[in-house]
Ligand code: HEC
């Protein structure tokens with residue numbers, strides 16, 4: 001009887017393990033949609049026309065998943081709304097007419113996962129009351145981040161429980177084995193407890209070694225990266241007030257972005273072009289990320305102190321000293337990055353790389369500036385290839401386009417992933 005159970009267990013032991021693994025692995029490898037990423041994507045791509053609660057150019061997006069019968073169709077809509085309208089889908093066409101036949105921008109570059117991230121962000125935002133319940137500096141979306149962690153914690157616990165179950169089964173198996181052996185008079189050695197079993201110990205050490213190695217490498221690669229870095233600046237200068245509410249063009253202050261390698265931080269003279277006249281701040285209330293109130297007028301007074309301007313007398317009364325802005329973005333010295341190449345030749349928007357600056361009171365680093373980030377964009381972004389003298393040397397690519405072998409040219413195809421293009 002024991003023997004039979006034992007054989008049964010032994011026979012099925014492998015299947016039990018496989019079963020455990022097959023429950024855990026798919027869950028742990030399916031990445032849960034990440035609302036924090038979705039928020040960033042939403043702000044860069046969608047916020048110009050959509051709000052979660054308010055109707056803008058496009059409809060309020062709260063509850064949108066419930067309005068679409070089919071998630072695949074919703075994905076297709078966001079990739080290219082015209083293609084859904086062309087199928088004659090009634091819901092889509094009614095919506096299109098309701099919004100005066102305004103065409104929504106197509107987003108072929110967004111992956112399905114990225115769209116799911118955006119939808120997850122909308123879901124998180126839905127439950128908040130409109131306008132309220134905003135965390136200060138809410139750009140980091142703490143609610144969403146916590147949710148993501150919860151899931152991985154859950155899967156971690158399930159994995160642990162299943163591992164313990166597997167261990168217990170293995171112990172029972174060897175105990176039964178011994179009992180069966182004893183009964184039939186076959187001498188079997190005492191089962192080795194698992195903490196003395198060399199095979200188990202070796203396995204545990206191997207796993208620890210792999211986890212440790214992975215974490216060390218991750219940490220080493222991340223050295224010097226500073227995504228979301230937001231230092232306190234000497235003057236609380238708000239991009240939201242200047243570039244957002246007052247619509248001052250980025251290039252008015254960062255003229256270098258079009259002409260040179262560096263975008264450059266404006267000198268105080270540029271500030272004084274306006275602030276000789278603008279002495280007080282009367283816009284919407286300003287708060288720091290920690291939620292402290294900021295007095296805009298007092299911040300303008302700090303500017304006067306730096307440049308030595310007396311607003312009462314209306315003239316410079318003492319020598320100025322430079323404002324020591326803390327630099328936020330810092331590529332390592334071995335990397336070559338050129339703004340004008342990207343802004344003028346590459347036609348890239350500031351916001352693609354720097355995020356929704358016009359929404360930020362205090363600037364933070366939006367992209368991680370990793371090598372993978374540069375390369376991924378070079379793989380997917382098309383260059384203005386036709387009728388461009390700069391690319392006339394790529395005869396083969398021009399011929400391929402003529403022969404209709406390819407219909408566009410990415411940065412990668414003109415050498416944008418060659419090491420020496422980015423590394424000194
Ligand atoms: C240029 C403005 C514009 C941008 C940018 C834009 N949309 Fe839209 N969107 C619209 C309009 C307008 C509609 C209404 C339908 C129509 O007129 O085409 C719409 C409709 C939608 C709908 C259907 C809403 C419903 O109630 O069923 C979804 C979902 C949607 N957009 C998602 C997005 C996402 C996600 C992004 C960013 C990746 C985005 N949109 C960017 C203008 C825009």
Ligand code: HEC
Pocket residue numbers: 233237239242243248249250251252253254265266325326327328329330350351354357358362363
């Ligand atoms: C009125 C002048 C002004 C305008 C307009 C302006 N900026 Fe700035 N910008 C500054 C100043 C001053 C700083 C340095 C202080 C800081 O980081 O907030 C700065 C910093 C930055 C930084 C961070 C630089 C670093 O240290 O790494 C980025 C990125 C940036 N601006 C992008 C933009 C973009 C994009 C726009 C347009 C949407 C814009 N700026 C419009 C004045 C301006």
Ligand code: HEC
Pocket residue numbers: 250251254257258261262263264265329330331337339342343348349350351352353354369
């Ligand atoms: C293709 C991505 C990309 C685009 C597009 C882009 N930037 Fe940058 N920006 C960067 C990177 C990367 C750095 C860090 C450069 C460094 O450390 O040498 C940076 C740095 C900056 C800085 C800090 C000062 C400097 O020059 O190092 C400012 C200010 C800035 N960008 C403003 C802008 C503005 C304004 C625009 C739009 C006109 C813009 N950027 C477009 C990637 C980009």
Ligand code: HEC
Pocket residue numbers: 235236237238239241242246248266267268270271272273274275278280281282283284286296297299300303
């Ligand atoms: C093109 C005109 C213009 C330029 C250039 C300009 N500002 Fe302003 N600034 C404004 C306007 C408009 C306001 C908002 C006034 C209001 O709403 O009452 C403002 C508000 C401010 C405020 C109070 C709100 C806040 O952001 O904290 C400060 C501080 C300030 N500016 C500093 C600067 C600095 C520093 C520079 C140079 C880097 C600069 N400004 C360049 C137009 C300008």
Ligand code: HEC
Pocket residue numbers: 331335336337338341342345346347348352353369370373374375377378381382383384411414415416421422
């Ligand atoms: C948002 C997309 C995007 C990102 C992110 C980006 N690039 Fe680019 N990059 C481009 C485009 C588009 C061009 C092609 C410009 C042209 O037509 O010459 C380009 C061209 C270049 C070139 C010239 C390549 C050649 O073949 O001549 C270099 C060097 C370069 N990028 C460096 C970088 C570095 C370093 C980073 C990361 C810090 C980066 N880029 C991030 C879009 C991007």
Ligand code: HEC
Pocket residue numbers: 221224225331332335369370371372374375378416417418419420421422423
């Ligand atoms: C499109 C630009 C680009 C190209 C092409 C590129 N790199 Fe990089 N590389 C970067 C940037 C940006 C960094 C630094 C940022 C980071 O990874 O933290 C970097 C960092 C590195 C580092 C330092 C390790 C690290 O993580 O900081 C090494 C080594 C490196 N690159 C090797 C290469 C090799 C080899 C190639 C050719 C196969 C190459 N790179 C091509 C942009 C580029």
